[in-house]
Amino acid sequence: GENVEQHPSTLSVQEGDSAVIKCTYSDSASNYFPWYKQELGKRPQLIIDIRSNVGEKKDQRIAVTLNKTAKHFSLHITETQPEDSAVYFCAATKREYGNKLVFGAGTILRVKS
Amino acid sequence: SAVISQKPSRDICQRGTSLTIQCQVDSQVTMMFWYRQQPGQSLTLIATANQGSEATYESGFVIDKFPISRPNLTFSTLTVSNMSPEDSSIYLCSVEGPGELFFGEGSRLTVL
Numbered sequence: 001g002e003n004v005e006q007h008p009s010t011l012s013v014q015e016g017d018s019a020v021i022k023c024t025y026s027d028s029a030s031n032y033f034p035w036y037k038q039e040l041g042k043r044p045q046l047i048i049d050i051r052s053n054v055g056e057k058k059d060q061r062i063a064v065t066l067n068k069t070a071k072h073f074s075l076h077i078t079e080t081q082p083e084d085s086a087v088y089f090c091a092a093t094k095r096e097y098g099n100k101l102v103f104g105a106g107t108i109l110r111v112k113s
Numbered sequence: 114s115a116v117i118s119q120k121p122s123r124d125i126c127q128r129g130t131s132l133t134i135q136c137q138v139d140s141q142v143t144m145m146f147w148y149r150q151q152p153g154q155s156l157t158l159i160a161t162a163n164q165g166s167e168a169t170y171e172s173g174f175v176i177d178k179f180p181i182s183r184p185n186l187t188f189s190t191l192t193v194s195n196m197s198p199e200d201s202s203i204y205l206c207s208v209e210g211p212g213e214l215f216f217g218e219g220s221r222l223t224v225l
Contacts, residue, residue: 034213042218043205043216043217043218043219044156044205046213046214049212049213089155100146100158100171101214103155103156103157105154106154106155
């Protein structure tokens with residue numbers, strides 16, 4: 001089955017700096033890679049996703065890149081703000097009906113003001 | 114997007130007791146998923162619940178410990194049976210929507 005590894009486990013950045021979180025996956029058949037943000041005491045919420053037919057996707061200050069050959073994908077947050085502080089989870093799956101998402105271990109991002 | 118309501122939001126339980134968590138969705142969905150999030154950990158899928166059939170459990174999770182009901186297309190329950198302190202976790206219900214997986218707010222269980 002799929003296995004997703006995520007690094008780093010914690011990341012502290014100064015407000016305005018960039019943050020990068022990296023994930024690797026094991027199953028070459030996986031074709032859907034979402035990123036979830038979970039604020040303290042809240043539910044995980046999708047912030048961006050990418051499919052395997054695309055190498056990069058951007059949404060304002062957030063971008064995700066995918067390297068299918070190396071089986072890794074990364075989340076990039078630019079111009080970080082204190083409200084970006086949260087736990088971020090990557091996930092992977094083969095996007096078929098009923099296929100489960102396999103999550104990475106999570107990254108605690110702290111943005112210091 | 115799907116609106117998912119879970120009850121209870123939190124509870125403190127005694128060892129050896131059982132607790133049932135309810136999940137209500139505002140639209141009809143074929144599949145509902147139950148995840149566990151242990152303190153400071155990631156999300157682990159417990160089981161997938163289809164209406165009208167037995168739930169499908171992931172490795173390490175069994176029906177006797179986590180019985181699931183799915184009586185209709187908008188509702189499911191997860192029971193945590195014979196609880197021990199190791200069952201202290203957040204339990205999240207989720208459903209697939211267009212293009213993403215939506216989560217409920219979670220039920221935070223503390224077992225003493």
